[in-house]
Amino acid sequence: MTSPSATELRPVRVTLAGRTYFLHPGTTVLDALNEAGADIPASCRSGACQTCVLQAVAGHPGPAATEGLKEPQVVAGYFLACQARPTADMAVATPAEARPVPAVLASTEPLGASVLRVRVRPLAPVAFRAGQHATLRRPDGVARTYSIANLPAEAEDGLEFHVRMRPGGRMSPWLAAAAPGSELRLYGPAGSCFYVPAYNDRPLLLVGTGTGIAPLAAVLRDAVESGHAGPVTIVHGARDAHGLYLDDRLRRLAEETSGVVYRSATMAADEDVADAAHRALEAFGASAARTAAYVCGGPATVHRLRRGLFMAGVSLRSIHVDPFERPPA
Amino acid sequence: MSENSLYERLGGAPAVLAAAELFYRKVLGDPALTNYFDDVDMDAQVAKQAAFLTMVLGGPNAYSGKDLRSAHAGLPGIADAHFDAVIGHLESTLTDLGVDKESTGEVLTIAESVRGEVLNR
Numbered sequence: 001m002t003s004p005s006a007t008e009l010r011p012v013r014v015t016l017a018g019r020t021y022f023l024h025p026g027t028t029v030l031d032a033l034n035e036a037g038a039d040i041p042a043s044c045r046s047g048a049c050q051t052c053v054l055q056a057v058a059g060h061p062g063p064a065a066t067e068g069l070k071e072p073q074v075v076a077g078y079f080l081a082c083q084a085r086p087t088a089d090m091a092v093a094t095p096a097e098a099r100p101v102p103a104v105l106a107s108t109e110p111l112g113a114s115v116l117r118v119r120v121r122p123l124a125p126v127a128f129r130a131g132q133h134a135t136l137r138r139p140d141g142v143a144r145t146y147s148i149a150n151l152p153a154e155a156e157d158g159l160e161f162h163v164r165m166r167p168g169g170r171m172s173p174w175l176a177a178a179a180p181g182s183e184l185r186l187y188g189p190a191g192s193c194f195y196v197p198a199y200n201d202r203p204l205l206l207v208g209t210g211t212g213i214a215p216l217a218a219v220l221r222d223a224v225e226s227g228h229a230g231p232v233t234i235v236h237g238a239r240d241a242h243g244l245y246l247d248d249r250l251r252r253l254a255e256e257t258s259g260v261v262y263r264s265a266t267m268a269a270d271e272d273v274a275d276a277a278h279r280a281l282e283a284f285g286a287s288a289a290r291t292a293a294y295v296c297g298g299p300a301t302v303h304r305l306r307r308g309l310f311m312a313g314v315s316l317r318s319i320h321v322d323p324f325e326r327p328p329a
Numbered sequence: 330m331s332e333n334s335l336y337e338r339l340g341g342a343p344a345v346l347a348a349a350e351l352f353y354r355k356v357l358g359d360p361a362l363t364n365y366f367d368d369v370d371m372d373a374q375v376a377k378q379a380a381f382l383t384m385v386l387g388g389p390n391a392y393s394g395k396d397l398r399s400a401h402a403g404l405p406g407i408a409d410a411h412f413d414a415v416i417g418h419l420e421s422t423l424t425d426l427g428v429d430k431e432s433t434g435e436v437l438t439i440a441e442s443v444r445g446e447v448l449n450r
Contacts, residue, residue: 316350
């Protein structure tokens with residue numbers, strides 16, 4: 001029997017971590033999973049608090065389940081389990097689930113005075129979006145998370161990372177000295193600091209401090225290659241002129257690409273990166289409130305910038321941040 | 330949830346998310362309140378504001394407000410004046426959204442009912 005009514009009555013199957021759960025029509029993914037003991041954390045159950053977020057690996061949760069999420073989260077398959085009433089089978093994952101991929105160090109070279117360009121070749125395919133980050137773990141267990149600086153189309157020779165050299169640090173001196181071929185494990189990629197076509201006609205504001213400019217330069221190039229139509233401003237904040245290690249490249253990119261503006265701000269010249277960001281926002285004029293913003297770098301600055309942009313009228317749902325938390329020494 | 334709840338009339342979930350940002354911006358912009366939000370995760374906070382607004386607007390909700398007590402416990406010097414200020418920002422948000430006086434009064438009455446939870450009484 002394959003009549004439509006018979007199909008509708010069949011419970012929808014949802015798999016999570018190798019286990020299959022059955023959903024009766026109208027039941028939410030959250031209720032079905034938790035009634036069967038999956039223990040998905042939840043709070044408001046009305047689609048507002050976002051505690052119960054899951055990721056769709058296959059299948060669709062239905063439109064109500066992505067209401068209120070940020071566009072990159074939607075693209076990455078995230079949905080609210082309490083609002084998900086799928087009509088067809090799904091495979092889902094909890095956001096924390098991560099399987100490492102074996103990888104080797106491919107090459108390193110200095111990029112300016114204090115940044116190391118590191119290429120890592122995964123030994124299995126790794127899907128990522130320009131602007132995401134990945135965690136590198138050495139065999140001895142020391143692990144650090146870095147943003148990916150290149151685009152998927154450029155990644156045949158591996159993922160590129162811009163690593164701030166920290167004398168006395170546990171990872172960066174090791175990377176600088178390690179031989180090509182050294183074994184690593186790669187976790188992720190993860191993070192929602194990536195371009196989505198839904199932003200096509202909106203102003204884009206990319207603000208990075210230090211090596212936070214690396215993922216944003218990739219996001220910028222991804223946006224340009226995707227045919228982004230709105231104005232774009234990329235702002236790099238650094239301690240001094242030496243810290244503006246992508247200055248030449250970004251200057252050239254801005255000159256060659258209509259609609260793209262590059263600004264820099266250094267503490268040495270008493271320039272505040274937040275002021276530069278706000279001037280960029282003002283230059284967007286009437287469309288400033290529709291700006292999609294990406295902010296990467298030191299946590300204190302990232303949080304200050306996010307708050308400033310929000311107070312200036314940018315929706316929090318359109319502000320994507322990646323604070324570079326420093327692990328305890 | 331009644332079909333004519335203010336939540337539905339304002340436009341449901343998308344409208345409430347926009348209202349939550351408006352509300353949160355007013356609260357953050359208030360010098361008497363802003364320091365309390367220095368270390369909070371802004372995305373999580375605006376989601377909580379949306380859950381709170383969903384409740385007071387009569388939306389579909391299982392939000393009991395019971396975590397309001399734990400969320401506000403231990404905030405230094407938190408008092409009636411702070412709660413009054415937040416209620417004022419809620420009223421101003423509703424005014425901005427064009428909500429009539431009578432409905433606003435009903436919402437503020439519901440909001441008022443959590444004063445004891447927030448101030449840990």
